[in-house]
Amino acid sequence: MAQKDDKYTYRVTWSDDDDEYVGLCAEFPSLSWLAVTQEKALKGIRKLVADVVSDMVENGESIPEPFASKRYSGKFMVRVPPDVHRKLAIQAAEAGVSLNRIASSKLSQ
Structure with a gap:
């Protein structure tokens, strides 16, 4: 049981x-x-x-x-290829938000 x-x-x-x-x-x-x-x-x-x-x-x-039961900090490191980093940075700048906000949004989808 x-x-x-x-x-x-x-x-x-x-x-x-x-x-x-x-x-x-x-x-x-x-x-x-x-x-x-x-x-x-x-x-x-x-x-x-x-x-x-x-x-x-x-x-x-x-x-x-x-x-x-585990507690999570909400922080972790992700390594991406430089071209992906660049693309995300451009998207963040165009949207007027932080790179972190763009990455978090994409991960939560």
């Missing part, structure tokens, strides 16, 4: 290769669960994550912090 305090990030998607739904957990990218319905795929991956977390706790391993 999945833990009540389970705050991990789950997704269920269709797998053409497997001809089934696949349940995934962003904090445990190596884990997946195949099932014939979306509901069973979600239930399966949640149970698998709960089992893995229990195993990790028993073995004294650190468990991943859920993305929902």
Whole structure:
């Protein structure tokens, strides 16, 4: 049974290769669960994550912090080719906004 305090990030998607739904957990990218319905795929991956977390706790391993619980500063560095940097700088100047504002706008789309 999945833990009540389970705050991990789950997704269920269709797998053409497997001809089934696949349940995934962003904090445990190596884990997946195949099932014939979306509901069973979600239930399966949640149970698998709960089992893995229990195993990790028993073995004294650190468990991943859920993305929902993490605090983000809103800052990160992105390297782009010089021509992209130039193009963004021109767009920012033409729009009368900062380069940061243009980049943030494009990333949020």
